[in-house]
Amino acid sequence: MSVQSPISSVNDFVVRFANVNGSGSASANELFARSILRHGVPVSPRNIFPSNIQGLPTWYEVRVTEEGHLGARGGVDMMVAMNPQTWDKDVASIEPGGYLFYDSTKPMPSSKFRADITVIGVPLTAITNSTYTDPRQRQLFKNIIYLGALCALLDMDPKLVEQLIAEQYKGKEKLLSSNVHALHLGRDWALQNLKCPLGLRVKKADKVGDRIFIEGNSAAALGAVYGGATVCAWYPITPSSSVAEAFTSHCKKYRHDPATGKAKYAIVQGEDELASIGIVIGAAWNGARAFTATSGPGVSLMTEFIGLSYFAEIPAVIMNIQRAGPSTGMPTRTQQCDIIACAYASHGDTKHVLLFPEDPAEAFEFAAQSFDLAERLQTVIFVMLDLDIGMNHRLSRPLKWDDARQYDRGKVMTAEMLDDGRDFGRYLDVDGDGIPYRTYPGTHPTKGSYFTRGTSRDRYARYSEEGAVYADNMQRLVRKFETAQDMVPRPLQANAAKPTKYGVIYFGSTSPAMDEAIGLLEARGHQLDRLRIRAFPFHSSVASFIADHDFVYVVEQNRDAQLRSLIVNENGIDPVRLIPILHYDGTPITARFIAGAIGDHQDHLKVTPLRKAVS
């Protein structure tokens, strides 16, 4: 246990747990993260898991960050190495001066360790075997025992952990007491046998405030409840399944008629993605707020229906929790790689509205808003989350709802309006905004019915293959998309402390890393104005922002700079003025990566003319 210059840090370090998938470690690891939150210290945890049910390696990383940085940092200060299969890689990933925590029941050759780290051995297997006889208990409680040891090593308050366990096992006294017992087994052993605390320590602070700790998928599902969704049709696919599962859970709690106990919602697990979006479109055509949740491969399957929705103008909400593609790609790794696929989904000329929430709070807000937008615009709305937001707990501002808010049901012509003599043409642009009126099936005995179809038709929904009629309709759809520009969430701009010629555009889950990277860049002497895009179609301020700067970095998590391509394509901007900063290995982008890539480019510019630098 001798080492030179061990890392010393209070409330600012990264602990990574290396486990075996299916070993029951997830709840213990999450308990660790929550315990630090109860100390008033922000955390930013991330699941790093394989596409596998059981047996393969899985990691859980907790970034302890009193500064409140919610992006991934990169690097590991302490590795809790519980998986022999990944031992070498895990040990190698520890920062110099870092710490290795391992099960020392069986002796290991010195070659398995590094000289520049602190090695902490706890005979976890021996402790569990001497305490428990049941194999499952041995496996599960080993996780709680290492949590107890970490409490001692990191100087955490065990009472706060006990309190969390009490909340978790409320009403299950036997489980509660046995978990607390295991916690103290580990803690006591560490206090008696190890030098506690380490250089890494958790100290009580008051930096969490009223923020909540929630996964983006759960927040989006709650947004669907608040947004009035009554029909959900879905097909399981990682990383989106928990959206529908959370929606189910929320609905069971909040959506039953108190008098009859009956459900004010319908959830169908479709036989595939095609059926799921078909059910959504059928329900929305008939006036219900409906959505599905999927990921890239699901969007691929849905594209035929998405084209129908665009052309026949039927509201639909698709929550796309992006993962690494193409094809099956890396199902459990994050990317922002479906931008182009969703923006122009389906054959022919289409354009779809995309919303890019940055965190759970926006996932909630945008999900709720997506139903208003879908009905107002009568088109598909994509809520573009990704695995990093969707399947990780994130510290987030509390969710808010204005009780005075009314759902925007869009332009729906009622029987009374029809009886008043209003001219109803399903595809008539009455108001010049490109948005026609619709009627719900069953509205009126003799007026307002029409035939919905994917084939071309005239303004009164009558089948037509006349070229001028088709072109008229397509132009109106363009007008509608232009109308959408001012309805979707606007970009948010933040200017640098000093005037600068350079800007950066980013979106979605990149936000926390970007916010942190700005500080790192300032420390290197670089000033950047920044614009966070929150929706497509792009608001006019996106083009203005680019025009106001000599050039702009576009930071995104895909190989082909998809957002940059969309900006260039939609705004007719010289591509040379948009410099891509791309991260696409499936891990969340980090502030270190962004600051490094932009910083190096900026440094290079100091000695190289711009045209040479970007050509």
Add this chain to the structure above:
Amino acid sequence: MTYIAKPKFSHPGLPRNELGFTHRDYEGKISTLCAGCGHDSITASIIEACFELSIEPHRVAKISGIGCSSKTPDYFLGNSHGFNSVHGRMPSVLTGANLANRDLIYLGVSGDGDSASIGFGQFAHSIRRGVNMTYIVENNGVYGLTKGQFSATADRGSKSKKGVTNTDNAIDLVAIALQLGATFVARSFSGDKSQLVPLIAAAIEHKGAAFIDVISPCIAFNNHSGSTKSFDYVREHNDAVNRLDVITGRDPITVDYAPGTVQVVEQHDGTRLALRKIDADYDVHDRLAAMTFLQKHAAKGQIVTGLLHIDPEASDLHDHLDTVAAPLNTLDEAALCPGSAALDKINASLR
């Protein structure tokens, strides 16, 4: 699909139903299908059934996929909303529509290409979910719009118009529907309106997944010798197990006491189905027997038609999901949104 509207005038002496509607009120646009197409006969039967049931036309949602058959909803119930969706996906669209508003009547019209090939999965899953609908397949065993290719319901050994012999086994949608748990299963023939009209009427009245496979010869590509879906072949090989009358609670129709046993099936919505049994040992309540009966006759080259199975106590998807009685599309903010106070509690639970 057509843009030709039918003229509005009609003879003042046309018979009217309970609601005062004439047949003309149940018509749609002029069909652009080939003259003599069996599908037009099915359209006429749908119009007749809706007229006889005194359905308000606008309370019907008619949904289809793609193909000749899927064009037909344009040709009936012109005052109702229609949806010509995408190939083979009518069942999912209909399921969603039904979930949004349980108070409408749902007519799903499909074809053998639509339902037995690309849409085979959606057909199966809508049936097993018990969606309250009348699912009609206009089955001609051929792809008409693309000029004569075999569909998945074409019998092995049957010939195309070009003389090609089909070497693939046929999918029998009725057999599949029985296996999947459809609570109303029938087969009919577009050339037998007297059988088809009451079957459609009974299917509309049935609560749950009602499936009718209608052999509907394609006059252009599959009505020749060698075809097992031609008018002549079906007439020669048709074995009707029963004849059906629908007796609504509103205005009973006198049962035709033709020779043979009359069996009355009461459904829990008050509708009574009077079955005149032709095959004396046929029991429409026995799903297993129906499957066996069907297979035995198919082996003999016979096409069994009539009401093959019914469960008069069937439930539907809304029952399974235990949804509220009010259509989901009528629920407002007060009914759907838990409000800020609940959200405050949720926030508190997440700290």
